[in-house]
């Protein structure tokens with residue numbers, strides 16, 4: 001079994017990984033790659049479980065055989081560098097990659113690659129094989145060809161190496177760069193599937209609010225997706241690189257909630273054997289998601305309010321004030337204003353929390369979403385359960401839309417899993433629906449609800465339909481006092497080629513400026529870290545590989 005610390009590290013690894021994949025998915029460069037990243041994101045929980053639990057075996061499936069083997073080595077190299085940088089968590093010491101021409105590249109770390117790829121020396125199990133002689137070496141396969149060698153640290157590691165190697169094997173196809181025909185692209189945003197026009201509008205508003213550092217209150221029935229939206233807010237906020245920490249106020253006994261939120265000192269109460277950091281402190285710099293806020297005990301509400309006003313608190317049993325910077329997103333499936341009227345919830349806290357309130361509509365009011373979410377869950381769980389591509393009778397959607405879904409998206413998600421288990425994949429028809437839904441009169445779907453062209457939620461342009469020039473700073477004002485900028489900005493290109501050249505010149509100038517800022521940042525950081533790279537990495541919240549890269553590209557400024 002893993003220690004708590006390692007479990008936490010593995011979890012952190014996966015959260016960072018999710019961010020990495022989200023970036024691939026969201027950068028808008030390649031729809032197929034984005035789709036594959038989304039598929040992996042939807043499987044990540046299964047991998048995490050498999051790696052954390054003994055004997056999980058990595059049950060998730062991925063249709064990697066359908067991907068052509070053209071790997072973007074550079075992009076994969078970044079990931080490899082990162083995995084080696086996080087060796088305490090991944091256990092990985094070096095990553096080697098075999099390209100199509102049969103040449104090996106050391107993508108990250110240091111290690112000598114024994115060129116013994118002959119059959120018989122490797123114990124193959126599915127996509128990965130372990131070298132018989134050196135148990136810390138794993139090969140992963142793509143199309144039956146060895147492609148990647150992972151060298152793990154010697155001795156015991158907290159992570160099961162086989163599972164980690166399998167995880168990398170599954171990742172490879174994400175970095176395939178060619179196109180593989182038409183694929184679904186409904187993965188507009190990780191796990192926020194939305195097609196209903198009103199819900200899409202609401203998401204657009206929420207995205208705008210996410211950008212402002214204000215408290216957000218999400219109200220809505222249970223299972224409507226409030227937690228999914230809280231994550232969406234975090235990812236679309238300037239705090240996206242920091243943690244989001246969720247606290248379910250209903251799940252914590254009243255007597256423990258203060259220490260859960262604010263932590264406690266050793267000996268603060270019976271059983272407080274060690275100092276414990278609270279969830280608020282864990283979320284420093286990021287977002288604190290307070291789920292079921294309506295269940296927070298009245299006495300605790302006063303303490304929370306105080307913290308929101310002062311941004312500081314004491315650990316239970318502690319004397320020192322601790323300051324943190326968190327953004328609060330709270331959610332409730334009760335009507336908080338009614339609770340205020342009944343005297344169950346503090347009015348002052350209500351106003352603090354609900355600077356931007358949003359009501360998430362129930363699923364029955366988002367008819368287009370029922371079909372879109374069903375498609376999404378059929379695909380997600382069909383893959384996760386290892387079923388071949390499904391054939392779904394469109395009448396299924398007509399019945400699902402007729403149902404009221406009192407349990408909202410959560411109920412729909414469970415239902416789709418049940419249908420898949422009952423049908424065991426293959427052809428899905430109305431007969432596989434539970435009787436209460438099968439017997440409903442089918443509803444004709446709006447044309448846009450299922451199939452292509454898919455309407456998906458995407459961040460909207462802030463310009464709306466009609467474009468108006470914003471009243472912004474003039475170029476003259478922007479350049480004031482800087483002769484070089486004045487020279488660049490005073491030119492009026494006469495055609496597109498001239499414009500491109502000028503833009504390039506301005507970009508070069510700007511990157512020089514950013515290097516100066518980076519240089520100043522590094523100098524200060526290393527001063528504070530007294531020259532120690534590990535310390536600088538922690539203080540600056542920057543991984544070491546990137547730190548080295550930054551030093552490399554700015555060191556010429558040191559003269």
Ligand SMILES: Nc1ncnc2c1ncn2[C@@H]1O[C@H](COP(=O)(O)OP(=O)(O)OP(=O)(O)O)[C@@H](O)[C@H]1O
Nearest residue numbers: 191192193221222223224225226227228333409410
């Ligand atoms: N728009 C969506 N796209 C994809 N999955 C969704 C969406 N909305 C909800 N889900 C899924 O439905 C389930 C319930 O969502 P979530 O936990 O966010 O609901 P909730 O409103 O916070 O529920 P509760 O009030 O009971 O805590 C989750 O498994 C979530 O992944």
